[in-house]
Amino acid sequence: MKKRELDSCPICHNLNIDDEESFLDDLKCAFRYYEKNDTIVLQGQLCDALYVLTIGKVRAETVSENGAIINVEIVEAPRPLAPAFLFSDNNRFPVNIIALDDVEVIVIPKSEIVRLMMTNPDFMQNYLAHNANRTQFLTSRLQLLSIKTIKGKLAHYLLEMARNTDRPFVVDKNQSELAELFSVARPSLARSLSEMVQDGVIQIHRREFRILDLNKMKNLLV
Amino acid sequence: MKKRELDSCPICHNLNIDDEESFLDDLKCAFRYYEKNDTIVLQGQLCDALYVLTIGKVRAETVSENGAIINVEIVEAPRPLAPAFLFSDNNRFPVNIIALDDVEVIVIPKSEIVRLMMTNPDFMQNYLAHNANRTQFLTSRLQLLSIKTIKGKLAHYLLEMARNTDRPFVVDKNQSELAELFSVARPSLARSLSEMVQDGVIQIHRREFRILDLNKMKNLLV
DNA sequence: ATTACATTGTAACATTTGTTACAGTTACCT
DNA sequence: AGGTAACTGTAACAAATGTTACAATGTAAT
Numbered sequence: 001m002k003k004r005e006l007d008s009c010p011i012c013h014n015l016n017i018d019d020e021e022s023f024l025d026d027l028k029c030a031f032r033y034y035e036k037n038d039t040i041v042l043q044g045q046l047c048d049a050l051y052v053l054t055i056g057k058v059r060a061e062t063v064s065e066n067g068a069i070i071n072v073e074i075v076e077a078p079r080p081l082a083p084a085f086l087f088s089d090n091n092r093f094p095v096n097i098i099a100l101d102d103v104e105v106i107v108i109p110k111s112e113i114v115r116l117m118m119t120n121p122d123f124m125q126n127y128l129a130h131n132a133n134r135t136q137f138l139t140s141r142l143q144l145l146s147i148k149t150i151k152g153k154l155a156h157y158l159l160e161m162a163r164n165t166d167r168p169f170v171v172d173k174n175q176s177e178l179a180e181l182f183s184v185a186r187p188s189l190a191r192s193l194s195e196m197v198q199d200g201v202i203q204i205h206r207r208e209f210r211i212l213d214l215n216k217m218k219n220l221l222v
Numbered sequence: 223m224k225k226r227e228l229d230s231c232p233i234c235h236n237l238n239i240d241d242e243e244s245f246l247d248d249l250k251c252a253f254r255y256y257e258k259n260d261t262i263v264l265q266g267q268l269c270d271a272l273y274v275l276t277i278g279k280v281r282a283e284t285v286s287e288n289g290a291i292i293n294v295e296i297v298e299a300p301r302p303l304a305p306a307f308l309f310s311d312n313n314r315f316p317v318n319i320i321a322l323d324d325v326e327v328i329v330i331p332k333s334e335i336v337r338l339m340m341t342n343p344d345f346m347q348n349y350l351a352h353n354a355n356r357t358q359f360l361t362s363r364l365q366l367l368s369i370k371t372i373k374g375k376l377a378h379y380l381l382e383m384a385r386n387t388d389r390p391f392v393v394d395k396n397q398s399e400l401a402e403l404f405s406v407a408r409p410s411l412a413r414s415l416s417e418m419v420q421d422g423v424i425q426i427h428r429r430e431f432r433i434l435d436l437n438k439m440k441n442l443l444v
Numbered sequence: 445a446t447t448a449c450a451t452t453g454t455a456a457c458a459t460t461t462g463t464t465a466c467a468g469t470t471a472c473c474t
Numbered sequence: 475a476g477g478t479a480a481c482t483g484t485a486a487c488a489a490a491t492g493t494t495a496c497a498a499t500g501t502a503a504t
Binding site for chain 2: 084085086094114118132133138139141143148183
């Protein structure tokens with residue numbers, strides 16, 4: 001099995017843990033090990049401890065009531081699993097979590113997390129920052145999805161990438177990836193792109209884009 | 223001007239503040255007062271203090287680059303404004319905040335918030351719980367919006383309301399409100415509803431719904 | 445250079461949703 | 475009871491997007 005790299009975990013970095021072993025010894029926690037396809041957490045399960053994925057890779061999936069899988073996210077160690085739900089009023093896991101590898105998970109009771117925060121300001125700020133970043137991610141995702149038209153989403157995305165310049169810029173995704181990000185069909189995305197080119201709003205050469213008409217572009221947002 | 227009701231603020235309740243005045247005296251913070259239509263926070267502004275809305279009502283709006291208003295939320299006192307962004311890596315306000323009333327805002331520097339958390343476990347848990355609940359709200363909103371069809375959204379919503387029974391139940395929203403929740407057009411929602419009735423999936427009498435075919439219903443989710 | 449594969453462009457058609465308009469119904473007020 | 479406003483149902487048409495299929499182009503490996 002691989003080795004732990006605790007320091008690159010978003011809630012554990014910069015904690016000045018000189019001795020990982022003794023740090024973990026002091027912590028009241030449990031180590032759990034799973035093999036590929038083991039279920040680590042069941043959707044709906046009570047969440048009264050922090051699950052930290054320290055080794056391996058897992059799949060987090062939302063399952064609808066007829067068993068269809070709605071949403072999938074792959075998470076790689078080291079990262080806490082659903083750290084926000086530990087403190088929410090409805091503290092149940094929103095997803096199934098399945099091992100994709102050999103996996104180590106450290107389970108830390110909520111009371112220990114509270115103790116850690118109270119005694120270790122860095123840990124507390126890490127925890128807060130991580131949750132805050134997650135909120136920010138969700139907010140911007142929501143903002144993107146609440147734009148209804150494909151051209152609108154493109155305008156939002158491309159204006160972000162262009163950073164208010166009219167210089168050409170290169171995007172790091174191909175059309176299929178963009179289509180997935182926007183959750184639209186790939187040919188529909190291609191159609192919207194070529195219409196925007198026809199209308200003289202943008203220029204495209206492979207992955208290099210250039211905004212030709214900033215005003216038209218911004219009007220697509222509404 | 224109205225009176226403060228700090229105890230019903232999600233991050234301040236149950237703190238055993240016997241004397242609000244002396245509690246606030248001990249806290250290094252600033253009181254700010256605004257009139258209707260004053261700008262309290264500008265989108266993009268650095269967020270290095272917690273803004274707690276203690277009296278009044280504000281509007282939080284996202285403004286696109288061409289000045290169109292994308293998103294609006296009304297917030298009433300007492301509530302913290304964007305508490306998650308205080309600790310995020312990109313700590314800038316994502317919205318304009320405008321007074322709708324006579325408003326009091328207490329501005330508490332980040333360092334004071336950290337100090338409060340370290341000395342007051344209840345405050346810390348309140349803060350964490352509030353952010354966690356917000357995350358949960360965003361997550362479920364995202365889940366709803368990522369269902370593409372109107373019937374799918376309806377199925378998701380109605381199955382939630384029905385709580386796995388086949389008994390009739392009453393929803394607390396009219397069609398216009400539902401349409402806004404799903405961000406679709408009202409007549410489109412009505413059409414989907416009547417199609418679902420025609421297909422024998424549900425029965426409707428005014429705001430009373432009844433699920434007739436649970437399987438068909440669940441299949442709409444995919 | 446040739447092949448194999450991934451990516452992009454495009455077209456025809458189906459489906460879904462939006463838009464606008466109006467009629468029927470219910471709720472409420474006096 | 476009558477009048478008004480809110481809510482709901484529905485229809486015709488427009489617009490946007492999805493689906494499927496295939497051609498054109500680019501990319502990488504050998």
